[in-house]
Amino acid sequence: MTVLTPDALPALQRRTVAILSLGQVLGGIAFGSTVSLGALLAADLSGDDALSGLATASVTLGAAAFAIPLARFAARRGRRLSLTAGNLLALIGVFVVITSAALRVFPLLLVGIVMIGMGNAGNLQSRFAATDLAAPKHRGRDLSIVVWSTTIGGVTGPLLLTPGEALGQAVGMPPLTGSYLFALVAQFAALMLYLVALRPDPLLTALKMAATPSRAAALGASVDRPVSARYAIFAVSGSHAVMASVMAMTPIHLSHMAHGHGGAGEMSEEVTLLVGVTIALHVAGMYGLSPVFGILADRWGRVRVVLLGQAVLAASLGTAIIAGEHAAGVMIALILLGLGWSAATVAGAALLTESSTVEMRPRRQGISDSLMSLTAAVGAAGAGVVLTNFGYGGLSAVALVIVVAISVMSPWGRIRESVPA
Template sequence: MTILTDAQLAAAQKRIVAVLSFGQILGGIAFGATVSLGALLAADLSGDDALSGLATASVTLGAAAAAIPLGRAAGRWGRRFSLTAGNLFALFGVMVVVGAASLRSFPLLLVGIIMIGAGNAGNLQSRFAATDLASPKHRGRDLSVVVWSTTIGAVAAPLMLTPGEQLGALIGMPPLTGSYLFSFVAQAAALTLYLVALRPDPLLTAQARARDAGSGPALDAGIDRPWVARYAMFAVAGSHVVMASVMAMTPIHLSHMVHAQHGASTSTTDVTALVGVTIALHVGGMYALSPLFGILADRWGRVRTILLGQALLAASLLFAIFVSGEAWGVIVALTLLGLGWSAATVAGATLLTEVTPVGARARRQGLSDSIMSLSAATAAALAGVVLSGFGYAGLAIAESVFVIAIVALTPFAVRRIRASRSA
C-alpha cells in the first residue's frame, strides 16, 4: 500500500468523513424503523407486553454477536469489508422481519431483528472509522460529525411510520411493516456507497502508516492505557444500557397512556403518531448535538464530557420518574436521554481510541461495541418485566444505578490518566 503524504492524508480524511457521514444518513433511515416499531411488533406477535423488550434485546444481541467478528475483520481486511458485511446482514434481516409479520411468527421476528442488529454493529464501526486517519486534536470532532450525520436519517425514519403504513397497506404488507420498505432501499444504497467510495480504506491506511518508520506525528501510534480503556468501555456501555432500556419501553408506555386517555376509540395511527414524534425527538437528541460534544471532548476533555453525559442522563431519569404520566414529560425525558447518550458515547469512544495503539484499536473497539450491545440486550430484555411490575418510573429508578456507577468510577480513571502522563 502506498503511504500517503500529510497533505494527501488530510484530503483523504475529509473525503472519508464525508462518505461515512452519507452512509450514516442512509443507515439511520434503515435502522429507525426497528427502533420505533420493534417493541410494538413484538407485543403484537407475542400477545404479551412483557415480551416487548425482547425486540430491543434482540437488536442489541445481534450487534453484540457481530461486533467482535466485524472488528477483527476490519483489522484484517479493512473498514470497507466490515461495513458492507453489516449492510448485507441488515438487508436480509429486513426481509425476515416482514416475512415474520406476514406469518405471525414471533420467533422468526426475533431472528430478523437479530440480523438487523448485526448490521447495526457495522454502522457503529463508522464512528471509529472516522478516527483512523484523524489527527489527535480533531479526533473527537471527526468522530462526532459521523455520529451527527445519523440525525437526518434517524429522525426522518420515525416520522415515516405513518406514510410507511399507508404505502405498505396499498401493496398488501402486514401492519406495522410498511416503513421497512424505506429501510431496505436505504441499506442497499449504503452498501453500494461503501463499496464504491470508501477509498482509501482508512484503517488499512492507518496501519500502514503506523508500520512506517517515518510516519510522523500526524497519525500517532498511541500509548496503551488499558485501565483507562476499561473505564471508557464501561462509560459507553453503561450509558447505552440506560438509553436502550428506557427508550425500548417508551413506545409501550405511550401506547398504554394513549389508550388510558382515549379508551377504545384509540387507533393504531394515534399511537404510532405519538411514538413517531417522541422517538424522532429522542433520536435527534442522540445525534443532533454530537458535533458540539465532539468539540467539547477535544477542548474541554474526554472525561469531563462523559460526566456531562451522566448529568443529562440523570435529568432524563428524573423526568421519567416524576412526569411520566404526561406526554410532554415523556418527550422531554427521551430528548434528554438522547443528549446524555450522545455526550457519553462521543467522549467515551474518543477516549478509548486515543488510549489504544493503532494495531489493537479495531479489536478493542469491537470488544467495546460487543460489551455495550450485550449489556443493553440483557437490560432491554429485563426492562419489559420491570415495566410490567413497577411501571415506567420504576424502570427509570432502576437505570439510575448505572449513572451513579459511572460517576463513582471517574476519579479512578482520572488518576490513571494523570499517572500515565507523568510517567
C-alpha cells in the same frame, strides 16, 4: 497500497468522513424504523407486552454477537468490506422481519431483528472508522460528525411510520411493516456506497502508517493506556444500557397511557403518530448535538464530557420519575436521554481510541461495541418486566444506579489521560 504522507492525510480524512457520514444517513433510516416498530411488532405478534422488550434486546444482541468478529474482519480486510458485510446482513434482516409479520411468527421476527442488529454493528463501527486517520486534536470532532449524520436518517425513519403504513397498505404489506420499504432502499444504497467509494481503506492505511514511527506520530498512535481504555468501555456500555432500556419501553408506556393503562390494544393512528414523534425527538437528541460534544471533548477532555453526559442522563431519568405519566414529560425525558447518551458515547469512544495504539484499536473497539450491545440487550429484555411490575418511574430509578456507578468510577478514566492540545 499507496502510503500517504502526513501532508496528504487531511484531504483523505475529509473524504473518508464525508463517505461515512452519507452512509450513516442511509443506515439511520433503517435503524429508526426498527427502533420505533420493533417493540410494537413484538407485542402484537407475541400477544404479551412483557415480551416487547425482546425486540430491542434482539437488535442489541445481534450487534453484540457480531461486533468482535466484524472488528477482527476489519483488522484483516479493512473497514470497507466490514461495513459492506454489516449492511448486507441488515438488508436480509429487513426481509425476514416483513416475512415474519406476514406469517405472524414471533420467533422469526426476532431472527430478523437480530440480523438487523448484526448490521447495526457495522453502523457503530463507522464512528471508529472516522478516527482511523484523524489527527489527535480533531479526533472527537471527526467522530462526532459521523455520529451526527445519523440524525437525518434516524429522525426520518420514525417519521415515516404513518406514510409508510399507507404505502404498505396500498401494496398489501402486513400491518406495522410499511415503513420498512424505505428501509430496504436506504440499506441497499448504503451497502453500495461503502463497497464502491470507501477507497483507500482508512484502517488499512492507518495500520501501514503506524509501522513507521514518524507517520504513526501523526495519528497519535504511539502510547497505550489500558486503564483509561477500560473505563471508556465501561462508560460507553453503561450509558448505552441506560438509554436502550428506557427507550425500548417508551412506545409501550405511551400506548398504555393512550389506552388508560389497559394494555396496548389496537394500534390507532394517533398512538402510532405519538410514538413516532417521541422517538424522532429522542433520536434527534442522540445525534443532533454530537458535534458540540465532540468539540467539547477535544477542548475540555474526554472524561469531563463523559461526566456531563451522566448529569444529563440523571436529569432525564428524574424527569421520567416525576413527570412520566404525561406525554410532554416523556418527550422531555427522551430528548434528555438522547443528549446524555450522545455526550457519553462521543467522548467515551474518543477516549478509547486515544488510549490505544493503532494495532490495539480494532480489538478494543470490537470489545467495546460488543459489551455495549450486550449490556443494552440485557437491560432491554429486563425492562419489560420492570415496566410491568414497577411502572415507567420504577424503570427510570433502576437505570439511575448505572449513571451513579459511571460517575463514581470516573477517576479511572483520568489515569494517564492527557487533555488534547
